[in-house]
Amino acid sequence: MNTPQSRRVCDLVYETFATQGRAPSVAELARLTQSTIESVQDNLDDLAEAHALVLAPDRDAVRMAHPFTAAPMAFVVTPADGHDDRRWWGGCAWDSFGISAALNLEVRIDTACPQCGAAISFVSGPATAPPAELVVRFPRPAALWWDDVVGTCTMIRTFCNRDHAEQWTVDNAPGSGFIADATAVWRLAGPWYGDRLHPDFQPHSREHNQQLLDECGLTGPFWQLP
Numbered sequence: 001m002n003t004p005q006s007r008r009v010c011d012l013v014y015e016t017f018a019t020q021g022r023a024p025s026v027a028e029l030a031r032l033t034q035s036t037i038e039s040v041q042d043n044l045d046d047l048a049e050a051h052a053l054v055l056a057p058d059r060d061a062v063r064m065a066h067p068f069t070a071a072p073m074a075f076v077v078t079p080a081d082g083h084d085d086r087r088w089w090g091g092c093a094w095d096s097f098g099i100s101a102a103l104n105l106e107v108r109i110d111t112a113c114p115q116c117g118a119a120i121s122f123v124s125g126p127a128t129a130p131p132a133e134l135v136v137r138f139p140r141p142a143a144l145w146w147d148d149v150v151g152t153c154t155m156i157r158t159f160c161n162r163d164h165a166e167q168w169t170v171d172n173a174p175g176s177g178f179i180a181d182a183t184a185v186w187r188l189a190g191p192w193y194g195d196r197l198h199p200d201f202q203p204h205s206r207e208h209n210q211q212l213l214d215e216c217g218l219t220g221p222f223w224q225l226p
């Protein structure tokens with residue numbers, strides 16, 4: 001995000017996700033920034049390189065701009081206020097809390113337990129913690145998240161309870177992952193994503209984010225950021 005133009009492109013991506021629940025197209029970004037498709041494409045490449053967003057495999061569309069995602073994933077995030085008809089895909093359990101934090105908005109989060117298939121639906125918000133029995137399973141250590149960030153998000157899922165997450169792990173990926181209380185992930189999402197839509201947002205340093213993990217009790221080698 002080292003040029004005003006790429007900063008503008010990034011802000012427009014986030015703005016469009018926040019207000020419309022979708023990613024802007026490259027042509028749209030070119031029009032809005034009064035520049036060319038080629039130059040917007042360069043900006044998007046730079047932003048993806050900096051992990052400010054994630055491009056689709058052909059690099060011609062925005063796939064994710066954390067906590068937002070352009071394609072259906074396992075979570076649906078709906079404003080708790082029924083008069084607000086915006087709606088978002090949550091890329092993962094953490095991103096779903098992140099959308100609420102970034103928008104400073106109470107939301108309903110809908111997903112399904114990967115182990116038993118039960119629908120899980122609850123209200124969460126900046127001042128509303130998720131139900132205490134819910135847990136979130138992280139598939140791989142923090143150092144590996146960005147090796148396949150879409151795949152990582154796809155696997156950061158909410159389970160009914162710790163038993164279901166443990167049984168799922170035994171059946172599908174023995175000995176791997178980390179099971180955290182959903183309340184810890186909710187607390188983490190606040191400061192991790194709460195400033196994302198601020199006009200003067202600056203990407204967090206690695207040290208800053210490591211500190212945020214520490215403060216939520218997410219410590220040890222699994223949580224060591226690269």
Ligand SMILES: [Zn+2]
Pocket residue numbers: 113114115116117118159160161164
């Ligand atoms: Zn379950």
Ligand SMILES: [Zn+2]
Pocket residue numbers: 091092093094095152153154156
């Ligand atoms: Zn995610």
